[in-house]
Amino acid sequence: xxxxxxxxxxxxxxxxxxxxxxxxxxxxxxxxxxxxxxxxxxxxxxxxxxxxxxxxxxxxxxxxxxxxxxxxxxxxxxxxxxxxxxxxxxxxxxxxxxxxxxxxxxxxxxxxxxxxxxxxxxxxxxxxxxxxxxxxxxxxxxxxxxxxxxxxxxxxxx
Amino acid sequence: xxxxxxxxxxxxxxxxxxxxxxxxxxxxxxxxxxxxxxxxxxxxxxxxxxxxxxxxxxxxxxxxxxxxxxxxxxxxxxxxxxxxxxxxxxxxxxxxxxxxxxxxxxxxxxxxxxxxxxxxxxxxxxxxxxxxxxxxxxxxxxxxxxxxxxxxxxxxxxxxxxxxxxxxxxxxxxxxxxxxxxxxxxxxxxxxxxxxxxxxxxxxxxxxxxxxxxxxxxxxxxxxxxxxxxxxxxxxxxxxxxxxxxxxxxxxxxxxxxxxxxxxxxxxxxxxxxxxxxxxxxxxxxxxxxxxxxxxxxxxxxxxxxxxxxxxxxxxxxxxxxxxxxxxxxxxxxxxxxxxxxxxxxxxxxxxxxxxxxxxxxxxxxxxxxxxxxxxxxxxxxxxxxxxxxxxxxxxxxxxxxxxxxxxxxxxxxxxxxxxxxxxxxxxxxxxxxxxxxxxxxxxxxxxxxxxxxxxxxxxxxxxxxxxxxxxxxxxxxxxxxxxxxxxxxxxxxxxxxxxxxxxxxxxxxxxxxxxxxxx
Numbered sequence: 276x277x278x279x280x281x282x283x284x285x286x287x288x289x290x291x292x293x294x295x296x297x298x299x300x301x302x303x304x305x306x307x308x309x310x311x312x313x314x315x316x317x318x319x320x321x322x323x324x325x326x327x328x329x330x331x332x333x334x335x336x337x338x339x340x341x342x343x344x345x346x347x348x349x350x351x352x353x354x355x356x357x358x359x360x361x362x363x364x365x366x367x368x369x370x371x372x373x374x375x376x377x378x379x380x381x382x383x384x385x386x387x388x389x390x391x392x393x394x395x396x397x398x399x400x401x402x403x404x405x406x407x408x409x410x411x412x413x414x415x416x417x418x419x420x421x422x423x424x425x426x427x428x429x430x431x432x433x
Numbered sequence: 434x435x436x437x438x439x440x441x442x443x444x445x446x447x448x449x450x451x452x453x454x455x456x457x458x459x460x461x462x463x464x465x466x467x468x469x470x471x472x473x474x475x476x477x478x479x480x481x482x483x484x485x486x487x488x489x490x491x492x493x494x495x496x497x498x499x500x501x502x503x504x505x506x507x508x509x510x511x512x513x514x515x516x517x518x519x520x521x522x523x524x525x526x527x528x529x530x531x532x533x534x535x536x537x538x539x540x541x542x543x544x545x546x547x548x549x550x551x552x553x554x555x556x557x558x559x560x561x562x563x564x565x566x567x568x569x570x571x572x573x574x575x576x577x578x579x580x581x582x583x584x585x586x587x588x589x590x591x592x593x594x595x596x597x598x599x600x601x602x603x604x605x606x607x608x609x610x611x612x613x614x615x616x617x618x619x620x621x622x623x624x625x626x627x628x629x630x631x632x633x634x635x636x637x638x639x640x641x642x643x644x645x646x647x648x649x650x651x652x653x654x655x656x657x658x659x660x661x662x663x664x665x666x667x668x669x670x671x672x673x674x675x676x677x678x679x680x681x682x683x684x685x686x687x688x689x690x691x692x693x694x695x696x697x698x699x700x701x702x703x704x705x706x707x708x709x710x711x712x713x714x715x716x717x718x719x720x721x722x723x724x725x726x727x728x729x730x731x732x733x734x735x736x737x738x739x740x741x742x743x744x745x746x747x748x749x750x751x752x753x754x755x756x757x758x759x760x761x762x763x764x765x766x767x768x769x770x771x772x773x774x775x776x777x778x779x780x781x782x783x784x785x786x787x788x789x790x791x792x793x794x795x796x797x798x799x800x801x802x803x804x805x806x807x808x809x810x811x812x813x814x815x816x817x818x819x820x821x822x823x824x825x826x827x828x829x830x831x832x833x834x835x836x837x838x839x840x841x842x843x844x845x846x847x848x849x850x851x852x853x854x855x856x857x858x859x860x861x862x863x864x865x866x867x868x869x870x871x872x873x874x875x876x877x878x879x880x881x882x883x884x885x886x887x888x889x890x891x892x893x894x895x896x897x898x899x900x901x902x903x904x905x906x907x908x909x910x911x912x913x914x915x916x917x918x919x920x921x922x923x924x925x926x927x928x929x930x931x932x933x934x935x936x937x938x939x940x941x942x943x944x945x946x947x948x949x950x951x952x953x
Contacts, residue, residue, distance in 0.1 A: 297732065298694075300714030305656075305695055332715075339716035339873075340697035342656055358618030359813055360849045362863070363776035364804065396700060396867065398657050399621040400444050401849065402479035402774060402781030411659060415447035415479075 282307075282315045290325045300326060300336055304343055313344040349384040349391040351429050354408045357394045360401035365418075369405050370394075372419040376426070389430065434467045435513045438486040438493070440543065442475035442628050443660040444621070449500065450483035456504040457485070464508060474629015476543035477783025478530055486525055489515040495522040530799060535761060536785045537769045538746045539622070542629035548667045550675055553632040559677065561748030565640045566685045570600050573644035577747060579755035581767030586612055586703070586740030587815060587844035588920075589766075589833045592747075595737060598727035599645040602735035607647035609638050610712065610731055610738040613654040613661070614696050614703040617816025619847030622771035623741035625783055627654070627661035630745075631668035635691060637744035639682060640751060641737050642689040650691045651731070653708050656698060665693050700817075700871040704919045705738045707873060718873045719919045740845070742771055761787035766832045766843075776812075776849035777803045786831075793827040796850060807852035811936065813860075815844025817867050818924035820931035821857065840927065857936035861929040862890040868925035878913045879922025885909060886929065893940050903940065906933070 289306035293299050303322060307314050314337050323333045337343045355361075355370055374380050377390055384391040400406040403415030409425050417425070439454040440446075454470060461468040478484060484497030485507070494515040496507060503520060510518040522528055536542075545552035553559065565573050578593025599607060611634065615623040626634055638650045654662055669691050672678040680688045694712055696702050702711045706720035709731050730736025746768065750758045759767045766788035772795060774781045779801035784790075796802070796809055803809050811821045820841035822829070829835055836843045851860075865886030874880045886909055892902045910926035917923035938944040 298712050298714040301694065301697060301711065305697070335716050336714070340699050342698035358867075359817060359860070359863070360619045360775040360847075362860075363849055363851045363855070395657065395698070396871070397616055397618045397620075399615060399624040400447050401619045401621055401776065401847070402477075402778075402783075403444055403447055403482070404776060404781075406447065413443050413447040415444060 282311055282318055283321075285310045286315075286318045286321055290322065294325055300328070300333070301340075304337060304340075308343060311347075313347050316345055349388050351389060351410050352391045352393065352408075353426075354393045354395035354398075356396070356398050356400075356404070356406045358397040358401075360397075361405040364404045366405045369407075369417060369419060369422060373422060376423065390426070434469050436469045436471055436488040437513070438471045438473045438488075439483060440475045440629075441472035441547070441660070441664075442482075442543075442625065443658070444479050445475050445482040445484070446660070448482045448498065452501050453483045453485065453499050453504065456501045457507075460504050460508050466508070466513060468513070471546050473545060474542045474547050475625060475783075476525065476531060477539070477625060478528065478780070479782045480780050481522065484522075485512075487512055487515060491515065491524065493525045495525040495528065496520045497522060530780060530782070530784070533799075534785050535769050535787050537749050537758070537761070538633070538742060539626065539630070539771050539783065539785045540749070541633065542625050542783075545630065547629050547631055547664055548671055550632060550671050550677070553630070557752065558632055558748070559636055561751035562636050562640055562643075562677075562683065564751045565643050566683060566687075570644045570646060573640065573751070574600055576751060576755045577644070580750045580758040581755075581762070581765070582743065582746055582750060582758065583766070583833065584740060585742035585746070585770070585845065587617075587842065589843070592739060592743050595727055595739070596641065596645055598725065599647070599735045599737045602728055604735045606649065606732075606734050607645055608731045608734055608736040609641045609645070609647045609650040610709065610726075610736055611638055611650065611652040611744055612703065612705060612708055612738055612740050613652050613658075614700075614708060615655060615658075615741070615845070616700040616703045617818075617845050617847050619775035619813065619849035620773050620816060620845045621775075622773055622783060622846065624658050624661055625771075626741055626745050627658065628664050631665050632672065633745045633748055634665075634741055635668060635672055635678065637747040638691060639678065639689050640747050641739070641744060643682070643685075643687055645735075645737055647735075647737065648688045648690065650689065651712055652691065652693045653702070653712055654693055654695055655702075656695045662693060662695060669693070700867075701873045701919075701921055704921065707919075708738070709736065716873070718875050719921075721918070742845075763787075763789035763830060763832050764834055766834070770831060770843070770846045772831065772846045772848060774800045774848055774850075777805060777809070777852050778850045779804045788832050789830045791828050791830050792822065792848070795831075795848060796827065800848075800850065803850060803852045805852050805854075807854065809850050810853040810855055811851045811857060811860075811932075813849045813851075813928060814847070815842040816847055817864060818842075818920060818927060819844050819847075820927045821860065821935060822931070823935040840931065842924075842927070857932040857939040858890060858894050859939075861932040861940075862887055862894075864925055864928040864932075865890060868921060872921060876916070876918040876922060878916040879918070879925070882909055882913045882917075882922060883925060886913075886925075890929075896941055899941055903933070903942070
């Protein structure tokens with residue numbers, strides 16, 4: 276993660292590829308976030324212009340959906356499920372453990388830029404609760420010990 | 434060549450199925466064993482995942498749960514010919530949990546390679562579409578209506594009636610939209626279908642398109658299901674390549690195209706009108722009804738919008754007939770429901786049964802009781818907007834009307850169990866908090882009421898003027914129930930009130946007697 280990617284060519288290429296789809300805005304925002312990790316606020320007027328929308332409309336969509344980010348995430352992202360099934364088998368204790376060991380609360384990134392911690396509301400892995408994702412890969416039956424092991428695997432030797 | 438199955442289902446993968454598959458392939462190479470590795474869906478016996486199956490002359494033999502460290506010993510135990518091993522489970526089809534089910538909609542899930550169209554057809558796939566192509570639109574709609582199928586997303590509206598409205602609507606373009614925004618905690622049957630048997634959904638949507646005269650379909654898939662996105666797109670590409678989708682479906686002269694679109698982490702987009710807004714590229718704000726989506730839906734056009742399971746149940750109804758399907762079930766709840774056992778249960782997973790099975794059977798005979806070994810104190814049925822039921826209501830049969838009579842709902846068939854360590858005031862607070870997080874903000878009872886609800890529960894728990902605040906909470910719930918625009922604000926009071934009514938001791942009130950707890 277050394278090179279700073281300039282967003283303009285990425286946004287332009289996603290717009291060129293997708294802007295004629297019916298109801299294109301969500302696919303476009305996904306396309307941008309898939310490549311950049313977030314949707315740069317400076318890109319909003321560019322998207323709005325290309326789509327013939329107001330900036331308010333695009334900003335409204337970016338901020339309505341929990342998944343779209345306006346700031347870059349850490350090098351890795353961990354989402355912990357807060358929903359009922361996971362609560363029934365210790366999600367709250369797992370969240371407390373994660374926040375303590377990583378030294379952050381939800382929506383924050385560790386000081387070294389390594390991990391962003393986010394809540395999520397159901398991963399559809401409810402028969403194997405508590406569930407989390409590590410870089411969007413689902414992991415089931417996550418005890419605090421398994422959580423620590425998964426974190427340790429992220430950047431071995433770093 | 435021995436066929437070995439290791440699921441690609443995301444639940445199995447969450448327990449290491451990919452690594453197990455890789456280890457089996459490597460070990461087979463090392464030993465010179467001839468193995469064909471098939472990545473199937475999950476059978477839904479999640480406590481046994483990753484569950485490896487081997488095809489033998491006697492049938493498929495299961496082993497699980499398998500860790501990578503077990504693989505060498507599996508080969509040593511001659512598992513390729515069904516050899517015995519500490520993790521051997523016998524013939525898959527004879528596993529009690531599976532054997533006692535009635536799998537109609539999920540018949541192929543976990544059985545076949547999800548993206549093999551040949552396997553799909555071998556196991557009865559695309560017979561429903563072929564039957565549909567022999568009928569006119571009204572004939573297809575009549576069969577779906579006669580089957581008694583009701584919307585499996587939770588609202589339980591008769592599917593045939595919805596289709597009939599769209600069939601009768603005039604429009605240059607009509608749409609079929611699949612609601613795959615399966616956001617309810619404790620539910621995963623949509624995901625299992627999409628990851629394990631995507632063609633059944635594609636076939637169901639194609640039949641819907643042929644029935645009502647729609648040429649375009651969208652699957653609105655929640656972004657929390659990236660594996661389903663991959664499988665669906667693989668399957669759609671195969672179906673297009675083989676002429677099952679496209680400008681001329683099976684040479685019928687009828688067109689049907691299908692796209693998958695991703696949501697972006699908004700629970701409200703499971704509400705059908707918010708979903709349509711989102712598909713149009715807007716914020717997922719709920720629409721007023723009327724007009725119904727069937728008259729003015731996606732891009733203002735007549736639109737069938739159905740849940741994954743509703744659509745995936747259509748092919749077998751067309752294939753086997755309305756009577757075959759209708760003969761399962763009880764009362765006005767016809768057919769089967771893929772029930773999902775979740776939370777604090779020993780044997781969580783998928784149980785497809787005819788309506789009428791009781792909660793107690795599901796929790797104990799299938800679920801095996803709590804994983805912690807403690808008594809099950811409460812179960813939430815139907816997702817975060819569903820009521821909490823106490824032990825005194827565990828003999829309720831799964832039936833839409835029986836649940837409504839208890840101020841509860843079957844919903845999408847998710848059952849989340851809690852043991853006796855649960856704090857029901859905390860769960861009530863969470864229901865309000867979740868509503869506040871996910872509210873689209875259009876109507877006041879939901880947008881403001883949910884936040885006020887969190888505060889009132891906090892005051893009750895802190896014993897600040899407790900009785901007055903309990904009265905206030907009930908009043909607030911009444912306003913939300915009666916005054917919200919959609920089911921989010923309109924049903925969030927159900928978990929709150931059921932927690933308060935059945936478990937008052939958790940709110941600092943005297944416990945109710947068993948007799949009183951049994952009352953709705």
